[in-house]
Structures are given as C-alpha cells and as structure tokens.
Amino acid sequence: MNIKKILVVDDEKLLRLFLRDVLVRLNKEVVIAKNGQQAIQLLSREKFDLIFTDMQMGKISGLDVLKEARQQSPQAIGIIMTAYGTIEEAVNSTKQGAFHYLIKPFSYEAIESVLQKAEEHKFLVEENKFLRKQALLKSEARDFIFESKVMKKICQDIEKIANSSASVFITGESGTGKERIAEKIHTLSPRKNKSFIKVNCAAIPETLLESEFFGHEKGAFTGAISTREGRFELANNGTLLLDEVTEIPLSLQPKLLRAIQEKEFERIGNNTPIKVDIRFIATSNRNMQDSIESGIFRKDLFYRLNVVPIHLPSLKERKEDILALCEYFLEKFSFENHKKMKTLTKEATNALLNYLWPGNVRELANLMERIVVLDRSDKIEKKDLVLESMERKTFYKPKSLKEVEAKHILKTLRLLDYNRKKTAEVLGITTKTLRNKLKEFNSESEK
Numbered sequence: 001m002n003i004k005k006i007l008v009v010d011d012e013k014l015l016r017l018f019l020r021d022v023l024v025r026l027n028k029e030v031v032i033a034k035n036g037q038q039a040i041q042l043l044s045r046e047k048f049d050l051i052f053t054d055m056q057m058g059k060i061s062g063l064d065v066l067k068e069a070r071q072q073s074p075q076a077i078g079i080i081m082t083a084y085g086t087i088e089e090a091v092n093s094t095k096q097g098a099f100h101y102l103i104k105p106f107s108y109e110a111i112e113s114v115l116q117k118a119e120e121h122k123f124l125v126e127e128n129k130f131l132r133k134q135a136l137l138k139s140e141a142r143d144f145i146f147e148s149k150v151m152k153k154i155c156q157d158i159e160k161i162a163n164s165s166a167s168v169f170i171t172g173e174s175g176t177g178k179e180r181i182a183e184k185i186h187t188l189s190p191r192k193n194k195s196f197i198k199v200n201c202a203a204i205p206e207t208l209l210e211s212e213f214f215g216h217e218k219g220a221f222t223g224a225i226s227t228r229e230g231r232f233e234l235a236n237n238g239t240l241l242l243d244e245v246t247e248i249p250l251s252l253q254p255k256l257l258r259a260i261q262e263k264e265f266e267r268i269g270n271n272t273p274i275k276v277d278i279r280f281i282a283t284s285n286r287n288m289q290d291s292i293e294s295g296i297f298r299k300d301l302f303y304r305l306n307v308v309p310i311h312l313p314s315l316k317e318r319k320e321d322i323l324a325l326c327e328y329f330l331e332k333f334s335f336e337n338h339k340k341m342k343t344l345t346k347e348a349t350n351a352l353l354n355y356l357w358p359g360n361v362r363e364l365a366n367l368m369e370r371i372v373v374l375d376r377s378d379k380i381e382k383k384d385l386v387l388e389s390m391e392r393k394t395f396y397k398p399k400s401l402k403e404v405e406a407k408h409i410l411k412t413l414r415l416l417d418y419n420r421k422k423t424a425e426v427l428g429i430t431t432k433t434l435r436n437k438l439k440e441f442n443s444e445s446e447k
Contacts (some may be wrong), residue, residue: 036060160189172312175362194238220269223422329368
C-alpha cells in the first residue's frame, strides 16, 4: 500500500527542486508542475498517489488542483503548502479536501513525517475498503466469486436447499470448492448457530473410522482409556459433512446407512441407542455411477445421501470465472501480506484463460498467493505464471513402498496417542514387529 508516484506543484522553482530531491531520496517517483494549469493537464493523463501543491498560484489555486485530482485521481492524497495567510487558513484547506498541510519554509524531516502519515492513511483506507467489500460479500451470501451462468444457478439453488433439512450430495473434481459449498449451505440454514462437524473420510484409518463416527465407551477396546463422543453426537442439531464419503470402507457402510435412516446409533461398547437430529452433506470427487458399479459404494447409501445433488464444474468448464477469481485472490492476498495490488498483463491474462487448471480453484488461489508473496513488480507477466502441470514432471518423485509404509505406520501411531499395543492391533502386526519397524525407520532417518 506504499505511495510511489507523487505530483509536486509550485510556482517557485527552488522549492519544486528541493521537494523533488527529497522525495527521490525517499525512493519516490516524482513529477513536477510549475503552476496549476500544468498540474491539471498532467492529472488528465497520469494517475498519482500523492500531490504536494502550493496554495496560491495565480488563477488556479492549490485547492482547484485538488478538486480536479478528486475527479481524475480519486485515490490521490493532497498536501497543501503555503507561506501565505495564517495556520487557520491552512487548517481550513483540510476541510476542502486536503489531507494535511505544510507551512513554508519546511525541513526534510517535516516532509518525511507528512509522507509517513499519508502512507498510514492510505493503508487504512485500503484496509477499510477491503473489509467493507468482504462484509458485503458475506451479507449477500456470496463467498463464491463467479461470473458464469452455471455458478449463478448453483448459488441460487443453495439458498433454496439451505432452508430444508434434506441430505445433499456434492460432486466435483478436487479443488472445485465442495467444502465451501457445504459450509455455505450450513451458514444459510436454520441450523447456522449449531455445530458444523466435518469428517475427512479419506484421512482416517479404516479401523478407527467407526469410533470417529459413533464414539466409544471406556474400555470398549484396547487403548480406549476414556469415553469419547463421536462426530454424530457432536453434530446433533447441526450439520455433519462426510467429506470424500466414497472412501468409507464397504464393511462400515451398512451401519452408517442405518444410523442415517434411523437417526440413532450406539457407541462402541454400549447398546443404548442415542437419538440425533442431523443434516447430512456428503462430497466426493469420484464418478458415483462407477463407484456403485465397481462395488466400492452401496447404492442404497448413495440414494439416502443423494436427496439433493449438486455437481460443481471444473474451472476449465467455467472460464468466465477465472479473471474474477484472479482479481479476488490478488486483492485478498495483497491485503493480507501488506502488498500493493498487482495487475495482469494481456499476455498473462491469455495464459490464465488458456490453461486447463487441473487443480481447479485451489490451484489458482495458490498461484495468486505465490505471485503476491514472491514477486515485487506491480505487473504480472506471463513469465511469472509457473503453472502446476508444467512443473509436475520435473518435481514429482515416486515413493518406495518402504516410504509409504513408514508414513502409514507413523500416522496411525500418532492417531492412537503413541499407544504401541493398540497401533499393532490396528495394523494387524505384532508389537515386536512394530518395534522393529520403528527402529528401522529411525536408523534410516539417521543415514
């Protein structure tokens, strides 16, 4: 949000040159004008962040210059310089649009001080503008940035869907925003003040998933050192998101179907039914017809969850949204990282529109954040767009079975609070085998 380009307007040559030299030393780009008429001509052709202007300059005064600036460069901050009149007149100029004033003669330190105040003011203005925009987006229930007809239709449908308690099944490629859609349905629903509980079905080991869903009693199995509530219980009266639901093992699907149908379940180790009132939202990046036909997902469970289907198109199928999303993410990450907003060149714009976006909106967001954080220029060139598919062959490194095994064992160990006995049971190996493998992993890491 730094001030970079400054216009200096004064009919006194020595002061113009002094001010220009000081500002150049402070790493600013400076344009000078010897009177108000020349300043107004410059304002019609160029944009400025800050204007230093003399108060009295013949026919066209400094206030006239600032009035014109409000039309041509509304973002510009005006500083009045005066050797005439009283301080009260200088203060009065701030009521007519000037941000601050300087009484001639003034020092290097005075210029530096007023410049710092102007930069702080500019940052606060930009911050407030961003926060107002974010508040407006939320108040309009538009956490999604789009221009395409297909996304407009989906967002209109979401508002209708949210008012019901019907189960929703959201499909779409990874990175299209399925979880965001689920969150918005909950936020717009009568359950918005209740819990929104997520279960990433792909991230939890198969042997732990039942306990994650339904909870367990103390002593129900080795390692169950205390009673634990499951996600169903935590989501009571709220919404439960079954993220990547097709990753649930087939053996657990009948029990899940029963719990959803009956709206009741039992904790592991307890036969007492627990009644719940839950709105279910499921997501998957798989082709559901293929998943059912191949036998990895039950048809009856799909029908139970798929009361209201929503399919999110990939980003390459809604290219109208690409530039709107770019602008949104550039503004968001520029604000978060205290950077000036960047603009796209024509070549960069064409490259973004022609790219296939295998990672969808998530990939686009990551790219914009990387550019904001790493690049110092105000323009985004085509060469700045290091796109994922171009890097994949260079950076992908296949993993050995030993690496995959080590990652799975260590992850399971962490999930079970480093209980080796329970971890061995879950993995289907002996405690001795687990101990030997951990020693092997440690020795490999020390090489």
